[in-house]
Amino acid sequence: MIIESVDTKPSISERKETMQMARPSLVEICSSYLRKSVFICGWFLLLIGSGSAALAQGGGKAEPNRIEFKHGTTSTTISGVVRGDEEAEYVLAARQGQKLTIKLTSTSVKSSVFQILGPDNDKLGLEHDANFDYSGLLPKTGDYFITVRRPTQSKGLSRYKMTVTIR
Known part of the structure; x- marks a missing residue:
């Protein structure tokens, strides 16, 4: 074997x-x-x-939305929503002496307010009426910033329509 x-x-x-x-x-x-x-x-x-639109409420700063008018018009209407302490920011180029009119309507009465800053970050006077509408002559040429927010920084949301007119 x-x-x-x-x-x-x-x-x-x-x-x-x-x-x-x-x-x-x-x-x-x-x-x-x-x-x-x-x-x-x-x-x-x-x-x-x-999240770019939400940067403003998270500590970052989102670019404001530029308001532009269609050719031959002097007015535009913007719809939006602000929640809690969120802010919606808009920028508008205008010239000295033009009349700016802003009409803000909310689904809930007065659940949205706005602030206007001039080219030098100076607040425009509180020339709004009881409905929080604004109308006034612009003191300088440049970019005007409009910020829409809730009047209190509580939870909840506010749907708004803002009509901006420049003449």
């Missing part, structure tokens, strides 16, 4: 093949990392993009 010994150890070339199959290549590693990075960046950009 002849007994042959069987070597159960794989050869060096067999071990290399096994190691190469078990270990991902550099291209596979980079591809996987890139897919994960793109996924994470996509979510980040989605969150940033959807």
Whole structure:
């Protein structure tokens, strides 16, 4: 009876093949990392993009919405919503001596108020009437900033329509 010994150890070339199959290549590693990075960046950009309007209430400062009139018109109406201590900011380019009129209506009576700042950040006088409407001559040429907010910083929301007229 002849007994042959069987070597159960794989050869060096067999071990290399096994190691190469078990270990991902550099291209596979980079591809996987890139897919994960793109996924994470996509979510980040989605969150940033959807939160730009909300930056004003979170401590950051969102860019104000520029009010522009259609060609041949002197008036436009803007609809919006403010929640809690949130503010909606608008900017309007105007010239000295023009008359600015702002009419603000809210779904709940007087649940929205506004403030107007001139080109030098000076507040325009409180020339609004009992309905919180404003009408006055502008003292300087430049950008005027209009901020709409709730009168109290309580929870809740206020839907508003603001008609801005310049003559």
